[in-house]
Amino acid sequence: MxxxxxxxxxxxxxxxxxxxxxxxxxxxxxxxxxxxxxxxxxxxxxxxxxxxxxxxxxxxxxxxxxxxxxxxxxxxxxxxxxxxxxxxxxxxxxxxxxxxxxTANHIEWPKVVANDAWREARNALLVKEKDLMKRGDALAAERRRLPMVEVPTDYRFLTADGETDLIGLFAGRRQLIVYRFFYAPDVENWPDGACSGCSMFADSITHHEHLAGRDVTLVFASAAPQDRINTYKRRMGWSTPWVTLPDDRFSRDFDVEEQFGINVFVRDGDRAFRTYFMNGRGVEAVGPTFTLLDLTPLGRQEGWQNVPPGRPQGAPYAWWRLHDHYGSAA
Structure with missing residues (x-):
């Protein structure tokens, strides 16, 4: 095993x-x-x-x-x-x-203080929280400036509609996020369930339509066959596209053979490039729309972002829609 x-x-x-x-x-x-x-x-x-x-x-x-x-x-x-x-x-x-x-017999709660003292302490912490947010923005800007490496496109993936390659996973969009989801006979909860950690990640994930509205396709990839995947998706109430890996080539080449991970790719015509990768501790903080967008070279595509020249940006907030109302934009 x-x-x-x-x-x-x-x-x-x-x-x-x-x-x-x-x-x-x-x-x-x-x-x-x-x-x-x-x-x-x-x-x-x-x-x-x-x-x-x-x-x-x-x-x-x-x-x-x-x-x-x-x-x-x-x-x-x-x-x-x-x-x-x-x-x-x-x-x-x-x-x-x-x-x-x-089950604890006793919990040591924070010290009780007057409202003014609580507000003073809260405001002091708020300064540090805002600083952390700005440093996170700066880190995302640095991430958008990472170089990229061209990768083969002939990786095989099985979908409910048949076989496709890496370019096919983009579904016509320019950016692609692939989460390696562990669902296989050698993984806990098989056959009717998948990895608990991967499943918790999937529970916290954004509606993929919001990402599609920013030219990003999100895909899960597992070793499990499509019939198992589709049954499990229905049980869990997920709609994120989920493909089967027929061999270990993709996992081996993109550092997800032994552990879950997130790979980010971009497409230029029929060529594909790897731009970012993360796994281990830190993935648990990713899931909401903006955290995933911040992993991509184009980011949120909002004018306030610090981006290199030539990266298209638009008005902030204006693109937000209900997840079932993006129309042709997604």
Whole structure:
């Protein structure tokens, strides 16, 4: 099994949740370098596993009876058996663990002060926050001045409509952002779910139509086949384009073979260029429209930005629309 680095952030919950499988336990312990399990949490999950097994047996029996007898769908505990069957496909996915604050006996909250003192402290911090914002703008301006490298365009991607190449991923736009999304047989939650961290990123992502309104295409890329991807997209309620990688060439060439990451490309006719890459810590702060636009060479395309000569810019705010109302602009 390929031990992808992106798993490590969820090490303890993943390990604890799957303690009942000795092979998985040894594999995860080696992968995550965990010495001791959480005994109390193991006991809780053992009880949940036993209850889940009983529910699955009851639901399976009810479905069998339904196949033998005509009539309304059976139920288990007042719930449709088929609905329980649909939920059981997620039974192997670890349940959430409580936030530390929810089980803490005592929390040391900030000092209580008068309103004037609070405003004074808040305003002092605001100065630093605005400074950080301006330094972020300066960093984005520096990013827009990075050089770029030409890349091959004959990488293969599978879509719901067939096969395409790197130029095809642009969907006619000039800029492309590809997020390497880990969804594969060697990744947690398979087959009905994908990497928890990648999925949380996808939950926080902007509506891709806003990016399209600024001449940017956003695409997820995974090893999973299209039928799995489309089923998972429906389950999660996502609409971002998502392609299948039929081999590891793209992942290997663009530094996302072992870990999630974001690659940015631009297109000049039928030529493609890599302009930016990021992975690891920092990706969690990306997702809203403007954070993604700030990764691209054209940025937000608003006149206030610090950009090199020759980069088209327009009026700020004027381009904003409801995500379903960009029309031909997207």
């Amino acid at each position: 390929q031990q992808s680095k992106h798993h490590k952030g969820k090490a303890r919950s993943e390990y604890n949740a799957r303690f009942a499988n000795p092979d998985m336990r040894r594999r995860l312990q080696s992968m995550y370098r965990i010495d001791q399990p959480n005994t109390a949490f193991e006991d809780l999950l053992k009880r949940l596993d036993e209850a889940g097994a009983r529910a699955e047996e009851e639901a399976s029996q009810a479905v069998m009876e339904n196949k033998q007898l005509a009539g309304p769908p059976p139920s288990v505990g007042g719930r449709p058996a088929e609905g329980i069957q649909e939920e059981l496909h997620m039974a192997h996915e670890p349940l959430g663990i409580p936030a530390p604050s929810s």
